[in-house]
Amino acid sequence: MAAAVVAERVGKDYGAVCAVSDLSFEVMPGDVVGVLGRNGAGKTTSIRVLTTIVAPTRGRFAVAGVPHTRPDEIRRRIGVLPEGGGYPGRQTGEEHLVYHARLHGASRPAARAAAAALLAEFGLADRARTPLQAYSLGMRRRLGIARALVNEPAVVFLDEPTLGLDPAGRRGLLDHVRAVAAGRGAAVLLSTHLLDDVEACCNRVLILHHGRTVAAGTVAEVVRLAAAPRTAVVRVTPDAGARAAAVLAGVAGVGPVLESPDRPGELRVDLASGERPADAGPALQALLDAGIAPLGLTLEGARLSDAFLEMTGAA
Amino acid sequence: MSGGRAAPGWWVVLGQELRDVWVGGRGPALMFAFSLILSAVAYLVATNTALNFLEQREAVGLIVQVSVAMGGVLVVIAAADAISGERDRGTLESLLLAPVPRRQIAAGKLAAALSLWPAAFLVALPYVWFLGHDVGVVGDAVVVGLVVGTLLALELGALGLVLSLFSGSNRVSLALSLFVLLALFAPTQLSAGAQQGWAGDLMLRANPLTAGVHYVGRVLVDGHSLGRDADLLVAPAVAAVALAAVALLAAGRMSLRPGGAR
Numbered sequence: 001m002a003a004a005v006v007a008e009r010v011g012k013d014y015g016a017v018c019a020v021s022d023l024s025f026e027v028m029p030g031d032v033v034g035v036l037g038r039n040g041a042g043k044t045t046s047i048r049v050l051t052t053i054v055a056p057t058r059g060r061f062a063v064a065g066v067p068h069t070r071p072d073e074i075r076r077r078i079g080v081l082p083e084g085g086g087y088p089g090r091q092t093g094e095e096h097l098v099y100h101a102r103l104h105g106a107s108r109p110a111a112r113a114a115a116a117a118l119l120a121e122f123g124l125a126d127r128a129r130t131p132l133q134a135y136s137l138g139m140r141r142r143l144g145i146a147r148a149l150v151n152e153p154a155v156v157f158l159d160e161p162t163l164g165l166d167p168a169g170r171r172g173l174l175d176h177v178r179a180v181a182a183g184r185g186a187a188v189l190l191s192t193h194l195l196d197d198v199e200a201c202c203n204r205v206l207i208l209h210h211g212r213t214v215a216a217g218t219v220a221e222v223v224r225l226a227a228a229p230r231t232a233v234v235r236v237t238p239d240a241g242a243r244a245a246a247v248l249a250g251v252a253g254v255g256p257v258l259e260s261p262d263r264p265g266e267l268r269v270d271l272a273s274g275e276r277p278a279d280a281g282p283a284l285q286a287l288l289d290a291g292i293a294p295l296g297l298t299l300e301g302a303r304l305s306d307a308f309l310e311m312t313g314a315a
Numbered sequence: 316m317s318g319g320r321a322a323p324g325w326w327v328v329l330g331q332e333l334r335d336v337w338v339g340g341r342g343p344a345l346m347f348a349f350s351l352i353l354s355a356v357a358y359l360v361a362t363n364t365a366l367n368f369l370e371q372r373e374a375v376g377l378i379v380q381v382s383v384a385m386g387g388v389l390v391v392i393a394a395a396d397a398i399s400g401e402r403d404r405g406t407l408e409s410l411l412l413a414p415v416p417r418r419q420i421a422a423g424k425l426a427a428a429l430s431l432w433p434a435a436f437l438v439a440l441p442y443v444w445f446l447g448h449d450v451g452v453v454g455d456a457v458v459v460g461l462v463v464g465t466l467l468a469l470e471l472g473a474l475g476l477v478l479s480l481f482s483g484s485n486r487v488s489l490a491l492s493l494f495v496l497l498a499l500f501a502p503t504q505l506s507a508g509a510q511q512g513w514a515g516d517l518m519l520r521a522n523p524l525t526a527g528v529h530y531v532g533r534v535l536v537d538g539h540s541l542g543r544d545a546d547l548l549v550a551p552a553v554a555a556v557a558l559a560a561v562a563l564l565a566a567g568r569m570s571l572r573p574g575g576a577r
Binding site (some may be wrong): 102 | 319320321322324327328331334335339404405406407408409410411412413414415416570571
C-alpha cells in the first residue's frame with residue numbers, strides 16, 4: 001500500500017526564523033496521526049506546508065502520491081480544517097458546504113447532494129439554513145470537518161480541532177475523526193497539544209520540537225523510545241515501610257523510593273531503566289528475600305504525556 | 316464529484332461574492348447611500364437650473380460626473396476589502412485551500428466588486444432622464460457615463476484589489492485606496508488657471524480620473540460629439556487595462572501573508 005503522506009527533510013524558514021527545520025515521516029491510508037508539539041513547535045507551519053498554503057524552503061513531500069511541485073493537484077486530494085476555521089458569518093451551513101464543494105469542482109446538484117449528506121452525517125441537518133454566526137463553536141468545528149470532506153479527500157488535515165470545546169464536544173468530534181479514518185479510509189493528521197486527544201483517537205503520533213521531528217511511530221513505540229520512567233506503588237505493613245524502602249533503594253534498576261506521608265506502608269518506586277524495559281520483578285524478589293510480605297503492587301505504565309514532556313524538555 | 320457540469324473557479328467565486336454583496340446587505344446599503352447623495356446633488360443642480368445659475372446641460376454633466384466618481388468609490392471600497400478583508404476575518408486560508416488558481420479567485424472577486432458600478436449607474440439613470448430629457452442629452456449622457464464609468468470602475472477596482480493583496484490589514488487597504496482616489500481627484504479641484512497650458516493639459520490627460528471627468532464635460536456640457544475628444548479616453552483605457560493586468564498578475568502570489576510571501 002502506498003503511503004498517503006511522505007515528507008523528507010522538509011523545512012520552512014520565514015526570513016531568518018526557522019519555523020520547521022527537518023520534518024520527515026510517513027503516513028499510511030487509514031492512519032490517524034497525532035501531530036504533537038508545544039506552542040511554537042511548528043505544527044501549524046508543517047500543516048500549512050503540507051497543504052500547500054506555504055511553500056517549503058527545503059526538502060520534499062508527496063501527498064496522496066502527488067509531489068509537492070503540483071500544489072493544485074494536492075489541494076484536490078486533501079481536506080483541511082485550518083487553525084482559524086474560516087467561517088463567514090453570513091453564510092448558512094448549507095451554502096458554505098455547497099460553495100466549497102463547487103470550488104472543488106462539483107456541479108451545483110452534486111454539491112447540494114454532498115452538502116446535504118455531510119450535514120446529516122455531522123448532525124447539522126436541522127441547522128442547514130442557519131447563518132454560521134449563530135453556530136456554536138462545536139457546531140462550527142463539525143461543519144469545518146464536514147467541509148474538509150466535500151471532495152472525498154485521501155488525506156485530511158485537522159489543526160487543533162478540539163481547542164476550546166467542552167468534554168462532550170471533544171469526545172463527539174474525536175468520534176467523527178475516527179469515523180473519517182475508519183469509514184472512508186482517509187489518512188488523518190490531527191495537530192494538537194492536547195495529549196488526551198491523541199491517546200483517545202490516534203494510532204500513530206508525531207512529536208515536533210523546535211520545528212524538528214523528535215519522535216514518530218505508534219503511541220507505544222514513542223513511549224518506549226522516550227524511555228519514559230515507569231513507576232510502581234508497593235504496599236507493605238505500616239511498620240515495615242522504612243525497612244522496605246531501604247531494601248528497595250538497594251535494588252539495581254530502581255530509582256528513588258518515596259514513602260507516602262499520608263499512607264504509611266505505601267511506597268512509590270521509580271522503575272526507570274534506561275534502554276531496558278522496566279521490570280518490577282527484582283524489586284519484588286528483594287522484598288521477599290528480606291522477609292517483607294508485599295500487600296499489594298500496582299504498576300503504572302508510562303503515558304504519552306511522560307514521553308512528550310521528556311522529548312520536548314518540558315518536564 | 317459527478318452529475319452535471321462543474322463551473323470554472325472564478326465563476327463559483329463570483330457567484331458567492333455576488334450573494335455576499337447583494338444578499339448580504341452591503342450592496343443595497345451602499346446603493347441607498349449613493350441614491351441619497353445623488354438626490355441631494357440633483358436637488359441642488361435642479362434648483363440652480365431653475366434660478367438660471369446653471370444650464371440644463373451642465374446639470375446633466377454634473378450628475379453624470381458625480382455618478383461616475385461615486386461609482387468608482389463604491390467599487391474601490393468593495394475591491395479594497397476583497398483579499399485583506401478575508402485575511403482579517405480569517406476566511407482566506409480556507410479559500411486558498413481550494414484547488415482554484417489564485418488568479419481565478421481574484422478575477423471572481425474583482426468582477427463582484429465591479430457589479431456595484433452598473434447598479435449605481437442604474438440608480439443614476441432616472442436622475443439623468445429627469446434633468447436631461449428637455450435638452451435631448453439623455454442618450455449621450457448614458458453612453459458617456461457607461462463608457463467612462465466602466466473604465467474608471469475597472470481601473471479603481473483593480474487598484475483596490477492590488478492594495479488589498481499587499482496590505483497588512485483591511486483598514487490599511489481601505490485607507491490607502493481612498494487616499495489614492497482622492498489624490499487622483501485632487502487636480503479636478505485646481506483653479507482653471509492651473510489647468511491651462513501644456514503642463515495643465517498634460518496633467519489633465521495623463522490622470523485617468525481627470526481625463527474621464529473632462530470627457531464627460533466636453534460631450535455633455537460643451538456639446539462636442541462623442542468622437543471629437545476621444546483622445547481623453549486613452550488614459551482611462553490604458554489605466555484600466557494596465558491595472559487589471561497588474562492585479563491579475565499580482566494575484567498569482569496571493570497568500571496568507573500580505574505581499575505574496577509564501
